[in-house]
Amino acid sequence: MKSRREFLKxxxxxxxxxxxQAKLGLADVLKKHAEAGKSKVVIARDQALHGQDGKLDEKxxxxxxxxxxxAYTGYDHPVAAWKHIVVHGGGQGKVxxxxxxxxxxxxICTHLALVMAVxxxxxxxxxxxxNILVWDRNAHDLEVCGLTINTDPSRIRCYGSDVSGFEExxxxxxxxxxxxxxxxxxxCAMVINLPILKDHGGAGVTFAMxxxxxxxxxxQDLHAGGCNPGVADLNCIPTVRQKVRFTIGDAMSxxxxxxxxxxxxxxxxxxxxxxxxxRVALDQTAWQIIERKRAEVGIKTLESAGHPPRYIATAADPxxxxxxxxxxxxxxxxx
Amino acid sequence: MIHSRRWMxxxxxxxxxxxxxxxxxxxSKVDPFPASGSVAGWEKTSExxxxxxxxxxxxxxxxxxQYISAGVVTTSTxxxxxxxxxxxxxxxxxxxxxxxxxxxxxxGQTSDxxxxxxxxxxxxxxxxVTFRKGPYLVRIVAYQSAPTTSQALLALxxxxxxxx
Numbered sequence: 001m002k003s004r005r006e007f008l009k010x011x012x013x014x015x016x017x018x019x020x021q022a023k024l025g026l027a028d029v030l031k032k033h034a035e036a037g038k039s040k041v042v043i044a045r046d047q048a049l050h051g052q053d054g055k056l057d058e059k060x061x062x063x064x065x066x067x068x069x070x071a072y073t074g075y076d077h078p079v080a081a082w083k084h085i086v087v088h089g090g091g092q093g094k095v096x097x098x099x100x101x102x103x104x105x106x107x108i109c110t111h112l113a114l115v116m117a118v119x120x121x122x123x124x125x126x127x128x129x130x131n132i133l134v135w136d137r138n139a140h141d142l143e144v145c146g147l148t149i150n151t152d153p154s155r156i157r158c159y160g161s162d163v164s165g166f167e168e169x170x171x172x173x174x175x176x177x178x179x180x181x182x183x184x185x186x187x188c189a190m191v192i193n194l195p196i197l198k199d200h201g202g203a204g205v206t207f208a209m210x211x212x213x214x215x216x217x218x219x220q221d222l223h224a225g226g227c228n229p230g231v232a233d234l235n236c237i238p239t240v241r242q243k244v245r246f247t248i249g250d251a252m253s254x255x256x257x258x259x260x261x262x263x264x265x266x267x268x269x270x271x272x273x274x275x276x277x278x279r280v281a282l283d284q285t286a287w288q289i290i291e292r293k294r295a296e297v298g299i300k301t302l303e304s305a306g307h308p309p310r311y312i313a314t315a316a317d318p319x320x321x322x323x324x325x326x327x328x329x330x331x332x333x334x335x
Numbered sequence: 336m337i338h339s340r341r342w343m344x345x346x347x348x349x350x351x352x353x354x355x356x357x358x359x360x361x362x363s364k365v366d367p368f369p370a371s372g373s374v375a376g377w378e379k380t381s382e383x384x385x386x387x388x389x390x391x392x393x394x395x396x397x398x399x400x401q402y403i404s405a406g407v408v409t410t411s412t413x414x415x416x417x418x419x420x421x422x423x424x425x426x427x428x429x430x431x432x433x434x435x436x437x438x439x440x441x442x443g444q445t446s447d448x449x450x451x452x453x454x455x456x457x458x459x460x461x462x463x464v465t466f467r468k469g470p471y472l473v474r475i476v477a478y479q480s481a482p483t484t485s486q487a488l489l490a491l492x493x494x495x496x497x498x499x
Contacts (some may be wrong), residue, residue, distance in 0.1 A: 053480075106478065203397060
């Protein structure tokens with residue numbers, strides 16, 4: 001009940017919709033939002049998530065996830081909410097991928113507690129353990145998150161594209177000429193994106209869309225021009241666009257400068273999860289969070305520092321049409 | 336005869352330059368990573384991974400561009416653990432010239448950096464030490480913060496510096 005109380009208290013506009021949404025399927029809820037012309041993004045925070053010593057209280061992560069999902073879907077009961085996410089995402093009875101991000105190493109990677117929380121709720125929603133596949137570029141990137149490689153289909157699977165390999169045939173869209181991981185093309189019917197929020201020396205910000213660099217054979221080819229239009233073009237490739245249905249962004253800890261690597265002197269704890277389907281709206285929101293932190297510590301904006309995330313506007317333009325970056329068209333709920 | 340002797344001398348000189356250059360290449364293959372126990376309390380906990388400049392994105396993605404533009408040749412990395420608890424990573428960037436190492440060190444400097452005596456120039460933060468020595472740039476980062484972190488990192492950094 002606490003999550004519902006907080007939701008009602010803070011999200012006054014969303015509250016008017018809540019009663020009706022609780023009776024609807026997620027698809028109906030989303031249709032309602034589409035009619036309103038806005039993309040929904042939820043930022044759920046728990047200021048007690050990290051202690052004074054900087055240690056994550058892992059027991060609080062599941063509760064934070066539940067609050068975020070309840071606010072997004074309008075369903076108070078996590079299992080009901082997750083069932084609708086799975087059905088709406090096309091994952092029922094099929095393999096659901098959880099795409100993590102371990103590139104920054106142990107200090108700044110998708111938190112294991114979040115991966116486990118999502119996997120737990122998926123199983124409670126009826127997804128078989130073997131139909132959950134946690135994946136990233138390679139074993140190293142998964143292991144730094146604290147994950148263990150497993151290919152046994154009777155349990156939750158976990159392996160990288162170094163095991164699956166990449167498609168022989170190249171996919172192209174705009175400047176993107178890449179080969180996709182077979183995990184994305186052959187294994188997963190639906191992907192839940194679990195990026196971690198970071199500053200990025202080239203792209204400006206790395207979050208929802210940029211995490212897709214980890215699904216291709218040669219991400220270095222997409223880095224030119226501050227990853228613009230590389231990020232947007234890659235996300236337009238039909239398999240990426242269609243299968244990556246939902247993002248649960250890890251903003252429990254983050255680096256506001258010097259990313260995407262781990263710089264402990266620039267680490268901070270937003271103590272948040274950022275949830276949504278519109279990858280552009282998610283990245284626009286993430287960008288603003290990074291900018292606010294940079295202003296707070298008195299360093300240059302990303303524009304002044306020479307790496308604004310221009311790919312976000314590109315992704316929103318009519319040619320790409322991946323989502324919205326106009327704040328007036330983003331229904332932001334902070335709980 | 337005189338001409339042929341001159342050419343022989345030129346040939347010998349060229350050969351000597353080639354040998355010198357060759358030994359320079361060999362020097363770049365130096366192992367900068369202290370073995371377990373050679374720095375008190377520190378254990379090397381992973382194999383050394385080495386990335387050529389063209390593959391550096393595999394390790395640090397977008398960060399790689401600043402290193403490539405500064406002339407990185409190879410990057411080596413290995414994990415360490417101090418007294419079985421404090422985890423750290425040591426990255427050694429071998430640049431074409433000392434200027435590249437200096438450029439990277441200066442770019443990354445923030446106002447809270449503390450200058451320490453190590454190599455040609457060194458900066459220390461609460462959980463990291465970065466220094467340059469000749470064409471090498473070394474970055475050591477701890478994943479946890481503890482009262483002993485700064486001193487422990489500095490000791491490990493001195494161990495690496497001694498091997499360069």
